[in-house]
Amino acid sequence: MSSSRERILAAARANKPALMSLPPPSDFGGDASLARFSEVLASIGGTVVRLAARSELAATVQQLFPAARLVASALLTPTLVVDQQTPTDVLADVDLAVLAGEFGVAENGAVWLPEAQMLHRALPTVTQHLALVLDQRQLVATMHQAYARLPAGPGGYGLFIAGPSKTADIEQSLVIGAHGARSLVVLVY
Amino acid sequence: MSYRTHASRAEAFVLDHERTSWHDETLWFVRQKRDKAVYAVPEFQELRNLASAIKDHTLSQLDFYLEQFEAAALANGVRVHWAADAAEHNAIVLDIIRARGATRVVKSKSMLTEECHLNPYLIEHGLEVIDTDLGERIIQLRDEPPSHLVLPAIHLKKEDVGETFFKHLGTAEGLTDPQQLTEAARQHLRAKFLAGEVALTGVNFAIAETGSVVVCTNEGNADLGVNLAPVHIASMGIEKLIPRLQDLGVFTRLLARSATGQPVTTYTAHYTRPAEGREMHVIIVDNGRTKQLGRPDFRASLKCIRCGACMNTCPVYRRSGGHSYDFTVPGPIGSILSPNIDLKKHSTLPFASTLCGSCTDVCPVKIDIHTQLYKWRQIVAEANGLLVAKKLGMQFMGRLLASPAAFKLSGQLARRGLRLLPHALSHNQAVNAWAIARELPEPPKQSFRDWYAQQAPTPSA
Numbered sequence: 001m002s003s004s005r006e007r008i009l010a011a012a013r014a015n016k017p018a019l020m021s022l023p024p025p026s027d028f029g030g031d032a033s034l035a036r037f038s039e040v041l042a043s044i045g046g047t048v049v050r051l052a053a054r055s056e057l058a059a060t061v062q063q064l065f066p067a068a069r070l071v072a073s074a075l076l077t078p079t080l081v082v083d084q085q086t087p088t089d090v091l092a093d094v095d096l097a098v099l100a101g102e103f104g105v106a107e108n109g110a111v112w113l114p115e116a117q118m119l120h121r122a123l124p125t126v127t128q129h130l131a132l133v134l135d136q137r138q139l140v141a142t143m144h145q146a147y148a149r150l151p152a153g154p155g156g157y158g159l160f161i162a163g164p165s166k167t168a169d170i171e172q173s174l175v176i177g178a179h180g181a182r183s184l185v186v187l188v189y
Numbered sequence: 190m191s192y193r194t195h196a197s198r199a200e201a202f203v204l205d206h207e208r209t210s211w212h213d214e215t216l217w218f219v220r221q222k223r224d225k226a227v228y229a230v231p232e233f234q235e236l237r238n239l240a241s242a243i244k245d246h247t248l249s250q251l252d253f254y255l256e257q258f259e260a261a262a263l264a265n266g267v268r269v270h271w272a273a274d275a276a277e278h279n280a281i282v283l284d285i286i287r288a289r290g291a292t293r294v295v296k297s298k299s300m301l302t303e304e305c306h307l308n309p310y311l312i313e314h315g316l317e318v319i320d321t322d323l324g325e326r327i328i329q330l331r332d333e334p335p336s337h338l339v340l341p342a343i344h345l346k347k348e349d350v351g352e353t354f355f356k357h358l359g360t361a362e363g364l365t366d367p368q369q370l371t372e373a374a375r376q377h378l379r380a381k382f383l384a385g386e387v388a389l390t391g392v393n394f395a396i397a398e399t400g401s402v403v404v405c406t407n408e409g410n411a412d413l414g415v416n417l418a419p420v421h422i423a424s425m426g427i428e429k430l431i432p433r434l435q436d437l438g439v440f441t442r443l444l445a446r447s448a449t450g451q452p453v454t455t456y457t458a459h460y461t462r463p464a465e466g467r468e469m470h471v472i473i474v475d476n477g478r479t480k481q482l483g484r485p486d487f488r489a490s491l492k493c494i495r496c497g498a499c500m501n502t503c504p505v506y507r508r509s510g511g512h513s514y515d516f517t518v519p520g521p522i523g524s525i526l527s528p529n530i531d532l533k534k535h536s537t538l539p540f541a542s543t544l545c546g547s548c549t550d551v552c553p554v555k556i557d558i559h560t561q562l563y564k565w566r567q568i569v570a571e572a573n574g575l576l577v578a579k580k581l582g583m584q585f586m587g588r589l590l591a592s593p594a595a596f597k598l599s600g601q602l603a604r605r606g607l608r609l610l611p612h613a614l615s616h617n618q619a620v621n622a623w624a625i626a627r628e629l630p631e632p633p634k635q636s637f638r639d640w641y642a643q644q645a646p647t648p649s650a
């Protein structure tokens with residue numbers, strides 16, 4: 001008896017329609033401005049905060065999150081050191097993660113966060129609050145341009161994050177802070 | 190064996206008028222949010238064409254892309270399994286869990302595992318399986334199936350959720366505030382995430398060239414589950430494939446806008462390689478899909494990206510509720526997928542439609558849903574699945590409408606007859622199901638044809 005793999009492939013081969021062509025990748029241009037990005041992010045529950053200079057990061061974070069006790073970050077002096085080996089019960093207590101976003105997408109407020117910037121894969125979702133730091137020159141208009149920026153693929157694990165975790169599963173009422181971060185700030189410099 | 194019809198299953202739902210109206214209006218509101226998001230993207234129709242073409246192409250090369258995906262995933266250190274049907278899929282999942290000696294499973298949303306009835310199977314085998322999507326958790330606690338593709342608990346009111354949480358999560362009696370209920374679920378599920386040993390997810394898109402699987406959520410539950418548990422098992426139907434990473438540009442622009450009117454889901458996660466010291470498995474499932482691929486009239490249904498737009502817009506779904514379909518996928522798309530699985534059991538679903546075509550208009554991958562509904566009707570009728578009353582009625586109407594003289598006569602008879610006939614007879618609910626909830630309009634005194642003949646001829650210019 002042939003394996004399921006062989007049977008599925010054989011059935012797909014036997015039952016597939018005649019070859020249809022694959023359209024080439026598309027790019028519709030569009031608005032890649034910080035104004036657009038900020039407006040869309042605000043509409044989905046996130047916030048953009050402008051830093052006059054990258055050196056203001058620590059002070060701004062302190063000002064925005066005065067109550068954050070355990071802060072994980074590679075961009076400022078952390079109060080908790082997190083790496084890929086950090087155990088779950090330690091991760092569970094993180095109040096704030098401050099991570100470097102690679103680029104932002106103006107049409108939907110998403111920020112690309114590759115694994116290399118996460119410290120631990122679970123950190124962006126297990127933290128109570130998330131701040132992503134973004135160079136404002138690193139904005140693209142649409143998801144077409146976003147994926148075009150990843151010619152080497154998405155890496156081992158990568159996330160587009162657009163706003164804070166949310167749900168509308170109870171009577172379609174929007175509630176921010178389902179399981180992931182309760183708030184999302186994008187710190188733009 | 191006889192099965193209940195869609196209409197009879199909808200009866201319980203429509204009894205509660207207030208709730209039916211709420212359901213109807215709420216889903217229509219979601220449809221309107223979709224429209225707003227769609228109109229804001231000038232190239233939206235072009236994106237639909239592209240999505241449709243990419244899916245058509247992938248299906249026409251499905252064997253090739255399956256092998257390409259497998260090779261890339263294996264090279265990434267992912268273990269790839271193949272399951273011909275639900276039973277094999279479930280057995281593979283159980284094997285992986287048992288090999289780890291694990292008992293605690295956290296699960297994010299997956300219609301495929303619903304289709305395979307994975308939860309009851311795992312629970313029977315002594316495992317704890319926790320659905321972590323809020324809506325899914327609510328219905329899991331209530332022991333109900335989902336009633337919508339993306340809004341699984343849309344049939345419930347906040348009072349129902351409050352009662353469920355009071356019973357199972359120990360929230361205060363009478364608590365109905367969505368914010369507080371969600372917070373209670375967050376605390377409850379956080380403990381489950383932190384203790385999870387195996388994380389199960391579905392797959393929104395599988396990228397053949399990179400071997401990645403992509404999972405889209407708003408809550409972040411898939412990422413939390415996967416990244417805290419040592420083992421990740423992703424279950425995907427063979428139709429989830431797309432050729433290139435770049436193609437995701439098209440689909441991520443369409444999915445959330447079509448589903449809820451959001452510009453994109455909060456989290457779009459790309460899983461390509463397991464983290465160091467961890468395991469990642471992908472199970473590729475057929476379960477009837479290659480058979481559907483072999484049906485030229487119906488294979489386009491495999492292009493579905495499960496956005497739910499067709500049900501939000503469907504006048505029948507909105508007023509009958511997801512449970513009336515008695516199939517994993519409800520609504521218009523469920524009505525064209527289900528007959529492929531069991532024609533007898535689901536024979537009334539292709540008739541649960543007005544054939545208005547609204548589903549086809551909103552479908553982001555341009556599936557000709559209402560045409561397929563019509564074609565399934567032919568097949569059901571052929572297979573003698575039609576109710577006798579409907580069949581005789583159709584034959585009678587067919588003859589009547591084919592003859593102008595008979596049509597004219599019947600009109601005269603009906604106009605006179607309906608005025609004379611007692612209501613109890615013309616609206617007899619035993620023979621005339623139509624009349625159960627409807628009234629005929631007052632019959633006009635004359636036909637259009639007579640009226641037209643009486644009009645003075647328009648002078649020709």
Ligand code: SF4
Nearest residue numbers: 493494496497499552
């Ligand atoms: S058939 Fe089309 S509209 Fe319906 S769920 Fe699938 S993709 Fe969405």
